[in-house]
Amino acid sequence: MTTSVRRVIIIGAGAAGLAAARRLREHGIIPIVLEARDRVGGRVHSVPFPDKGCMLNLGASIVHGAEGNPLTAAIEAAPDISMIPFASNVVIPRPGAPPMSVDDSNRFIEAEAEALESLRPPANPKQGGDSIADLIHPALAQVAAKYGIEAELMRCNIDAIVSQYADDLDKVSSRQLFDVGEFEGGDYMVLGGIWGALHAFAGDAVVSSVRLNHEVTHITHSGADVRVRTRQHGELSADAVLVTVPLGVLKAGDIAFEPPLSTRRQQAIARQGFGVLDLALLEFSEVFWPAEADYLVTLRPSDVTDPAVLNDLLPRDAVPFVSYTTVMDRPLMLCFLNAGLGVQLEECTDEEVAGLFERHLKRYFPHASSTRPVRCRISRWLKDPYAHGSFSYFSVGGDGLGNISALAAPCLVAGGASSDISSPIQADQDHPSNAPALFWAGEHTHELYYATVPGAMLSGQRAADEILAHFGQLPL
Numbered sequence: 131m132t133t134s135v136r137r138v139i140i141i142g143a144g145a146a147g148l149a150a151a152r153r154l155r156e157h158g159i160i161p162i163v164l165e166a167r168d169r170v171g172g173r174v175h176s177v178p179f180p181d182k183g184c185m186l187n188l189g190a191s192i193v194h195g196a197e198g199n200p201l202t203a204a205i206e207a208a209p210d211i212s213m214i215p216f217a218s219n220v221v222i223p224r225p226g227a228p229p230m231s232v233d234d235s236n237r238f239i240e241a242e243a244e245a246l247e248s249l250r251p252p253a254n255p256k257q258g259g260d261s262i263a264d265l266i267h268p269a270l271a272q273v274a275a276k277y278g279i280e281a282e283l284m285r286c287n288i289d290a291i292v293s294q295y296a297d298d299l300d301k302v303s304s305r306q307l308f309d310v311g312e313f314e315g316g317d318y319m320v321l322g323g324i325w326g327a328l329h330a331f332a333g334d335a336v337v338s339s340v341r342l343n344h345e346v347t348h349i350t351h352s353g354a355d356v357r358v359r360t361r362q363h364g365e366l367s368a369d370a371v372l373v374t375v376p377l378g379v380l381k382a383g384d385i386a387f388e389p390p391l392s393t394r395r396q397q398a399i400a401r402q403g404f405g406v407l408d409l410a411l412l413e414f415s416e417v418f419w420p421a422e423a424d425y426l427v428t429l430r431p432s433d434v435t436d437p438a439v440l441n442d443l444l445p446r447d448a449v450p451f452v453s454y455t456t457v458m459d460r461p462l463m464l465c466f467l468n469a470g471l472g473v474q475l476e477e478c479t480d481e482e483v484a485g486l487f488e489r490h491l492k493r494y495f496p497h498a499s500s501t502r503p504v505r506c507r508i509s510r511w512l513k514d515p516y517a518h519g520s521f522s523y524f525s526v527g528g529d530g531l532g533n534i535s536a537l538a539a540p541c542l543v544a545g546g547a548s549s550d551i552s553s554p555i556q557a558d559q560d561h562p563s564n565a566p567a568l569f570w571a572g573e574h575t576h577e578l579y580y581a582t583v584p585g586a587m588l589s590g591q592r593a594a595d596e597i598l599a600h601f602g603q604l605p606l
């Protein structure tokens with residue numbers, strides 16, 4: 131068989147699917163990429179906001195660490211896209227109180243980072259597993275005492291890091307603090323939209339080849355090839371299929387597998403966390419917040435007890451914002467709607483959300499002439515039928531890394547049952563390269579950079595290499 135007749139289908143055109151398609155093409159295989167939505171990019175979703183001249187993100191929006199990050203390389207290769215480091219933080223400690231200065235705010239945020247860095251795996255883990263909340267609160271209290279910072283403010287502010295985990299810190303395993311890779315070099319805003327960078331990385335040929343509006347409903351891998359059924363366009367078959375749909379889609383059981391997936395994989399799908407982070411893009415008539423801030427956070431300490439005030443506040447101890455004023459000179463902000471706040475606001479219209487922000491911000495900036503957004507757009511990742519949430523995390527008590535290894539393992543059919551092989555597959559592994567096989571990628575399958583765009587990109591490249599090795603075209 132010549133290499134050109136190897137048929138590969140990739141399901142999903144997000145960062146993982148696009149990276150895999152690019153890699154396969156580099157090795158002479160032109161895959162068919164099926165995408166359920168009417169757009170490419172998945173959870174990388176850049177939109178013109180507030181007008182065509184400005185691309186902001188409703189999904190991934192920050193580069194976490196630049197060095198060695200494949201997303202950095204993609205941004206550098208893309209025209210009109212740039213990365214700006216976060217420099218100035220502003221903490222607004224309570225409604226009606228003046229914002230802390232940038233210097234004090236930076237010290238406050240650095241103290242919190244010091245508390246996080248000081249954490250070590252507990253010598254005597256709790257029965258049922260420790261959460262991040264279990265570990266972090268004692269460390270915060272120590273750091274607050276060391277630097278003379280009000281401990282209650284530090285307790286509130288830790289709520290802001292929920293945006294990294296997409297669920298409340300008492301639900302996230304403390305293992306996620308230790309079993310994770312980090313690129314060096316701080317956090318960066320991306321100007322011009324992350325989609326432009328991913329598009330430049332994947333290339334026009336890959337992006338224009340994606341078959342949009344192809345929602346996959348069934349995958350059968352028991353015969354001579356793998357058959358993929360779509361809701362709109364019938365059935366296709368291939369020698370290998372790469373599944374990159376989000377963990378939320380696998381959890382929802384939206385794709386039927388025949389034979390059923392292995393018990394180990396089904397358990398990993400059920401046990402790995404998949405949480406909610408939404409974003410609100412906000413345009414105001416003028417800048418009423420400290421114009422020098424790149425990052426702002428409003429806090430709600432427990433001494434705020436006036437029901438009239440509490441009724442006006444968004445229901446989180448910390449509500450974090452990115453301000454684009456320093457870099458674009460426009461009254462634009464992005465707000466992270468963490469966990470339950472995202473779930474709640476997804477039920478509201480954009481108009482209602484604008485009203486909630488108006489009241490919340492008026493409590494923190496009482497002298498502003500208007501805090502009502504003139505434009506507001508929020509993401510709705512939980513309601514999105516092709517995501518069912520935002521990204522994966524390690525649940526308390528679960529085996530996060532073990533789950534990733536189960537989710538990443540390719541599978542073949544042996545004796546009528548789905549059988550997983552370890553990932554990455556070995557070139558000399560005893561498996562017939564003609565057997566139809568299922569491969570897996572997506573942020574939830576990367577053992578170091580899960581929950582991120584670079585993790586998804588790297589998982590797609592790994593899965594493409596596995597497919598090539600399976601076909602005997604690339605020794606691993």
Ligand SMILES: Cc1cc2nc3c(=O)[nH]c(=O)nc-3n(C[C@H](O)[C@H](O)[C@H](O)COP(=O)(O)OP(=O)(O)OC[C@H]3O[C@@H](n4cnc5c(N)ncnc54)[C@H](O)[C@@H]3O)c2cc1C
Nearest residue numbers: 142144145146166172173190191192346572573582583586
């Ligand atoms: C609000 C938010 C903020 C984030 N912030 C950051 C950040 O700042 N930095 C960062 O690095 N990462 C961030 N992430 C995470 C990052 O966006 C993801 O990890 C990454 O984009 C996932 O890529 P993927 O290819 O694994 O999945 P996806 O991008 O979800 O791609 C999977 C594709 O499969 C398609 N699909 C689903 N079901 C079917 C079906 N049945 N048939 C066919 N196709 C289907 C989907 O439509 C989608 O296009 C954020 C995510 C969210 C939601």
